[in-house]
Amino acid sequence: MPDMTALIELDRVEKVFDVRRRTGPLRRERRQVRAVDGISFTVPAGQVVGYIGPNGAGKSTTVKMLTGILTPSGGRLRVAGIDPSRERTRLARRIGVVFGQRTTLWWDLPLRDSYELVRRMYRIDAARYRRNLDRCVGLLDLAPLLDVPVRQLSLGQRMRGDIAAALLHDPEVLYLDEPTIGLDVVSKAKVRAFLRTVNTEQGTTVLLTTHDLTDIEQLCRRVMVIDHGRLVYDGGLDGLHAAGDSERTLVVDFERELPPVELPGARCERVEGPRQWIAFPAAASAAPLVAELAARHGVVDLSVREPAIEDVIARMYAASSTAPA
Numbered sequence: 001m002p003d004m005t006a007l008i009e010l011d012r013v014e015k016v017f018d019v020r021r022r023t024g025p026l027r028r029e030r031r032q033v034r035a036v037d038g039i040s041f042t043v044p045a046g047q048v049v050g051y052i053g054p055n056g057a058g059k060s061t062t063v064k065m066l067t068g069i070l071t072p073s074g075g076r077l078r079v080a081g082i083d084p085s086r087e088r089t090r091l092a093r094r095i096g097v098v099f100g101q102r103t104t105l106w107w108d109l110p111l112r113d114s115y116e117l118v119r120r121m122y123r124i125d126a127a128r129y130r131r132n133l134d135r136c137v138g139l140l141d142l143a144p145l146l147d148v149p150v151r152q153l154s155l156g157q158r159m160r161g162d163i164a165a166a167l168l169h170d171p172e173v174l175y176l177d178e179p180t181i182g183l184d185v186v187s188k189a190k191v192r193a194f195l196r197t198v199n200t201e202q203g204t205t206v207l208l209t210t211h212d213l214t215d216i217e218q219l220c221r222r223v224m225v226i227d228h229g230r231l232v233y234d235g236g237l238d239g240l241h242a243a244g245d246s247e248r249t250l251v252v253d254f255e256r257e258l259p260p261v262e263l264p265g266a267r268c269e270r271v272e273g274p275r276q277w278i279a280f281p282a283a284a285s286a287a288p289l290v291a292e293l294a295a296r297h298g299v300v301d302l303s304v305r306e307p308a309i310e311d312v313i314a315r316m317y318a319a320s321s322t323a324p325a
């Protein structure tokens with residue numbers, strides 16, 4: 001029985017690439033790469049899901065199948081009840097796609113003209129277009145950029161422009177591939193806040209691929225981890241941290257040089273002059289540690305570093321391979 005509430009459904013989906021490689025002047029080797037190797041999951045309408053994994057894990061291949069760019073080699077896949085590779089044009093009206101590494105905007109045109117082309121491509125009616133454009137321009141601070149050619153925009157400005165373009169036709173599903181890659185802290189925060197608003201106010205379902213753990217922490221309640229084309233984790237972020245036993249790090253600048261500080265539930269992993277790096281379990285709150293530090297010593301500055309996604313996943317494997325059966 002298909003799940004009626006699921007907007008995205010994958011049932012044992014596979015993608016195998018035939019790769020031919022020249023190994024000598026007359027010799028070619030044929031090899032098969034199983035980029036996606038039997039993945040099943042469903043995403044209900046309105047959910048924001050992180051889709052993470054190491055380089056080459058199969059994330060982009062999955063997203064390409066979900067948009068209909070690639071046809072699966074096996075299994076069943078539906079988005080909003082549509083088979084993406086068979087009805088790509090019909091599906092395009094229901095989905096939005098943003099690739100952090102390349103733009104879908106017209107390089108030489110001002111943003112405003114790119115949006116006008118999007119309006120015509122999707123035949124968006126005038127009232128809806130106005131409403132959506134106004135909302136995106138307001139929330140993403142695009143007003144001063146509308147008449148600037150895309151090639152003159154900074155990466156962060158261009159990314160905000162791209163996200164707006166993907167939402168003008170009110171898609172039910174939004175695929176975001178590394179939407180904050182290369183952005184500064186302020187631009188990242190703007191993009192995340194906007195995505196949260198779109199999800200809450202419009203109920204847009206979001207599948208987010210990223211290497212930035214803060215994106216996941218701030219946007220997703222559910223995380224799927226893919227590795228070698230297989231789903232190796234599907235659950236909450238807390239569970240992922242617990243499974244991986246990962247750590248966050250407090251970077252503290254004290255008023256003066258101190259011996260390594262000792263705090264319950266934390267360990268000092270590095271000291272450089274008045275600066276110390278204090279690791280603590282990623283699933284724990286930093287607040288009690290910060291309070292304790294400030295009560296004991298003069299603190300000049302402080303920041304929290306998230307573990308890299310690759311580290312979390314690596315620790316997850318280490319934990320599962322040493323866990324008793």
Ligand SMILES: Nc1ncnc2c1ncn2[C@@H]1O[C@H](COP(=O)(O)OP(=O)(O)OP(=O)(O)O)[C@@H](O)[C@H]1O
Nearest residue numbers: 017019033035053054055056057058059060061062
């Ligand atoms: N068109 C293709 N032809 C042959 N092999 C491919 C093709 N596209 C992807 N692959 C291979 O499939 C595997 C999965 O690639 P994919 O791009 O989906 O990974 P990814 O998880 O998105 O990685 P990244 O984080 O680096 O973007 C890799 O081994 C890759 O080399």
